[in-house]
Amino acid sequence: MTMENTVVIGMDGGGTHTRVMVSDLQGQILSYVEHGGSSIRKDNQAKENARQAIIHALESAGCAPQQVKGLCAGVAGLDSEEDLAWVEGLTDVPGLNCPKWHVNDAVIAHAGAFLEKPGIVVVSGTGSILFAITEDGTHLRNYDFGHYASSAARFLSYDAVYELLAGNRQQSDEAMAQQILKFWAVNRIDELHKLASGGFMEDRKERDKKFGQMAPIVTKAAQEGSPLARTVCDRAVQQIVVGVELLGACFRESPVTVTGIGSVIQSPYMKAALTERLKEGNNKFYAVVEPALSAVSGAVIMALKRLQAPVDEQTLRNLLKHPQSQYQVLVG
Numbered sequence: 001m002t003m004e005n006t007v008v009i010g011m012d013g014g015g016t017h018t019r020v021m022v023s024d025l026q027g028q029i030l031s032y033v034e035h036g037g038s039s040i041r042k043d044n045q046a047k048e049n050a051r052q053a054i055i056h057a058l059e060s061a062g063c064a065p066q067q068v069k070g071l072c073a074g075v076a077g078l079d080s081e082e083d084l085a086w087v088e089g090l091t092d093v094p095g096l097n098c099p100k101w102h103v104n105d106a107v108i109a110h111a112g113a114f115l116e117k118p119g120i121v122v123v124s125g126t127g128s129i130l131f132a133i134t135e136d137g138t139h140l141r142n143y144d145f146g147h148y149a150s151s152a153a154r155f156l157s158y159d160a161v162y163e164l165l166a167g168n169r170q171q172s173d174e175a176m177a178q179q180i181l182k183f184w185a186v187n188r189i190d191e192l193h194k195l196a197s198g199g200f201m202e203d204r205k206e207r208d209k210k211f212g213q214m215a216p217i218v219t220k221a222a223q224e225g226s227p228l229a230r231t232v233c234d235r236a237v238q239q240i241v242v243g244v245e246l247l248g249a250c251f252r253e254s255p256v257t258v259t260g261i262g263s264v265i266q267s268p269y270m271k272a273a274l275t276e277r278l279k280e281g282n283n284k285f286y287a288v289v290e291p292a293l294s295a296v297s298g299a300v301i302m303a304l305k306r307l308q309a310p311v312d313e314q315t316l317r318n319l320l321k322h323p324q325s326q327y328q329v330l331v332g
Contacts, residue, residue, distance in 0.1 A: 005067055006024075006025060006067055006068070006069045007022050007023060007024055007025070007030065007061065007063055007067055007068055007069065008022075008023055008024075008025065008068065008069055008070050008071065008072070008300060008303035008304055008307065008309075009021070009022055009023075009054065009057065009058075009068055009070075009071040009072070009300075009303065010023065010071075010072055010073075010108070010296050010297065010298070010299030010300030010301075010302070010303055011038075011050070011053070011054065011071065011072070011073035011074065011075075011091070011296065011299055012074055012105060012108060012109075012294075012295040012296035012298075012299055013037075013038025013039065013046075013050055013073055013074060013075035013076060013090060013105060014037060014038065014039070014076050014105060014125070014126055014127075015037050015038075015039045015041070015042035015043070015076045015077070015125075015126030015127050015212075016036075016037045016042070016043075016125075016126045016209075016212070017034050017035070017036065017037060018034065018035045018036065018037060018038045018049050018050050018053040019032070019033075019034050019053075019294075019295075019296040019324070020032070020033050020034075020035075020053045020054055020056075020057040020296070021057065021296050021297065021299070021300050021322075021324070021325075022057050022058060022060070022061040022063060023300045023303075023304075023319070025069070025304065025307075025309045026314070026315060026318055027300070027304070027311070027314075027315035027316065027317075027318035027319045028318045028321070029300075029318075029319065029321070029322035029324075029325065030060075030061035030062070030063065031057045031058075031060035031061035032057070032060075032296075032322065032324045033053055033056045033057045033060060034053070035049045035050070035052055035053035035056070036049035037049060037076075037126070038050045038073075038075055038076065038090055039075065039076040039077040039126075039127075040077065040086050041076075041077045041205075042076070042077070042126065042127075042205060042208070042209065043205070044205065046090065047086075047089050047090055050073075050090035050091065051090065051091075051092070051093050054071075054091065054093050054096070055093060064095070065093060065094070065095035065096040065097070065098075066095060066097075068096060068098045069098055069099075069307055070098050070099045070100070070101070070303045070306055070307050071091055071096070071098060071099070071100045071101070071303060072100075072101045072103070072108065072299045072300070072302040072303035072306065073087075073090065073091055073100065073101070073102050073103070073299065074103050074104060074105035074106070074107055074108030074109065074295060074298070074299050075087050075090065075102060075103075075104065075105055076104075076105045076126065076127050077127070078102060078103065078104045078105075079104065079143060084102060087102050088100070088102060099306070099307075101302065101303070101306055103302075104129065104131070104141075105123070105127075105295065106121060106123045106129045106130075106131035106141070106261075107131060107139070107298075107302075108295045108296070108298040108299040108302060109121050109123055109131070109261045109291075109295040109298060110131050110132075110133060110298065111295075111298030111299070111301050111302050112291060112292065112293035112294050112295050112296070112297045112298025112299075112301065113259045113261060113291035113292055113293070113295075113298070114133070114257065114259070114291075114292065115292055115293070115301065115316075116133065116301070116302075116305075117133075117257075118132075118133055118134055118135050118251065118256075118257070119132070119133065119256065119257035119258065119259065120132040120244055120247050120248065120256060120257070120258045120259075121258075121259055121260075121261055121291075122149075122240055122243075122244065122258065122259070122260045122261065122262075122265050122274070123260075123261045123262050123265075124149070124151040124152060124236075124240065124260065124261075124262045124264040124265035124270070125152070125153060125261070125262025125263045125264055125265070126152060126153060126154075126212055126262070127152050128148070128149050128150065128151045128152040128155070128264075129141060129142065129143065130142040130149065130240070130243040130244065130247055132247040132248075132250065132251075134250050134251050134252070135251060135252050135253065136252075138250065140247055140250055142243035142246055142247060145246050147242065147243055147246055148239075149236070149239035149240045149242070149243045150236060150239055151236035151237070151239060151240050151264060151265070151270075152212070152264065153211070153212040153213075153214075153215035153263065153264050154208045154209075154211040154212040154215070155236065156215045156218045156219065156232055156233065156236055156264065157211040157212065157214040157215050157217075157218060158211055159232045159235065159236075160176075160180065160214075160217075160218045160228065160229060160232045161180065161192070161196065161211075161214075163228050163231065163232060164177055164180060164189070164192070164228065165189065165192065165193050165196060168228060168231075169228050170227050170228070172225060172226060172227060173221075173226045173227060173228040173229070175221065175224070175226070176217060176218070176221035176226045176228065176229055177189070179217045179221070180192070180214070180217060183214050183217060184200075215263070215264060216263070216267070218232055218233065219233060219264065219267035219268075219269055219270060220267075222269040222270075223267070223268050223269040229269075230269070233269055233270055233273060234273060236264075236270070237270060237273045237274050237277060238277070240265070240274060241274070241277045241278065244258060244278065244281075244286065245281065245282055245283050245284075248281060248283045248284040248286065249283040249284070251284060254284045254285040254286075255284065255285040255286055255287040256281075256284045256285070256286050256287070257286075257287050257289055258278060258286050258287065258288050258289070259288065259289050259290065259291050260274065260288075260291075261291060261295060274288065275288045293316075293319065293320070293325055293326070294324060294325055294326065296324065296325075297319050297324075297325040300319065301319075
């Protein structure tokens with residue numbers, strides 16, 4: 001097999017979507033596809049979603065599995081060695097016998113955002129994690145400190161609904177309250193309370209998914225001035241800031257570069273609130289920047305580097321020719 005007809009696969013296995021890219025060894029994207037989520041904690045069809053995404057991407061690129069030199073997959077929910085038992089099954093595609101590297105989806109997000117240079121990436125969308133690479137190459141997560149920032153989409157929605165049911169609302173929250181009632185297909189607060197007292201929905205995964213879909217109502221209401229929505233969003237931002245400071249203390253130099261990935265942290269209110277809060281850091285000075293590339297592109301870069309293929313300016317230019325290599329506000 002010649003170098004000209006070999007490819008790599010990058011996969012971003014989020015809780016809501018699986019995004020797969022096929023690239024040649026020069027960074028030219030041959031195909032891009034999206035399927036359902038890859039996390040078994042969020043989607044009962046995760047394994048089938050991921051496998052079909054890979055198969056579809058190869059078909060779209062006109063490539064056979066035997067042409068793949070390496071695959072890098074970032075997967076939501078890959079938090080320990082034990083998780084590899086189900087994660088490795090996601091990429092178990094017939095004929096795909098190349099080297100495969102499985103990492104948490106925050107790792108590929110960091111690779112895309114910072115091109116593997118030092119910095120902290122805040123992932124807040126379907127899930128939530130903070131991941132850092134320090135100047136000496138050390139990899140750290142907020143999880144390593146036992147810290148979790150409850151800033152994932154579903155948590156904002158749960159928080160907003162509970163505050164609403166607790167009566168912590170003002171007249172200026174009325175527009176959001178009406179949107180929440182409509183979202184849950186009820187007409188009054190007491191009807192929502194009754195729905196809540198029964199657990200909303202029997203299946204926890206489906207319930208979390210439903211609440212995750214409600215989050216844009218909350219972040220948009222915060223942007224429009226709802227005090228309740230702002231309380232919820234500010235609470236989440238504060239938890240993110242604590243995580244940033246925990247990781248920031250591990251860096252030698254200031255400023256520490258920070259970026260946000262995911263629909264929640266990239267919403268206008270959350271993004272502005274985090275930027276403002278980090279202007280006066282405790283442990284370091286922080287510079288909030290835009291991601292350089294998308295997470296799935298980060299997976300492609302990692303695959304190329306694992307194969308010791310050159311990742312130079314031309315490679316990056318080739319990657320950026322594809323619209324899905326450019327960072328966009330995506331869900332999950």
